[in-house]
Amino acid sequence: QQPVQSPQAVILREGEDAVINCSSSKALYSVHWYRQKHGEAPIFLMILLKGGEQKGHDKISASFNEKKQQSSLYLTASQLSYSGTYFCGTSPYNAGNMLTFGGGTRLMVKP
């Protein structure tokens, strides 16, 4: 069963913040975040493992709440280059063999 992402779409002005949520009805071992620009392959952002860790690089970070089976992606001081569709991928196993992606969140950052 695929994870549920919210919101489905976000429009921001450059410099604004956004949060994208990903929730699952299944117990999760890991959550992956990818960004896809139109016509391109998904690009890896980060992986979070169960244990509630938080990760980040640059101004993009994420958290994973194992108890709630939820992950959130935080985009701080958004840049034009952040535009794209963000997908969370979830895996109930510790090998990630079958990563199931959510429906995606379309993010548009305007000048």
Place this chain on the structure above:
Amino acid sequence: EPEVTQTPSHQVTQMGQEVILRCVPISNHLYFYWYRQILGQKVEFLVSFYNNEISEKSEIFDDQFSVERPDGSNFTLKIRSTKLEDSAMYFCASRDRGLEKLFFGSGTQLSVL
């Protein structure tokens, strides 16, 4: 950075024809995947492959689909008798041992007419 390579980038075929989509995963990777994405929709898992056999497959991956690793470098997806609904972007991905990121290829856009 190493890349996953997919060929062709575009494939047009007639309904009922067989197609083979080709992928060259990153050389030291051990796990291989096919995903597809219908225009404007989410990325859907098709199949994972490890140690020369399918490790998992989705409901989409029915008897019309098969995968092969015919030599040490290529990883192929065959659709025996294509249907209109098979039209999609097909992504190959690979990863190394352990819980690491998937590297996606740039995809093959399949159009079934």
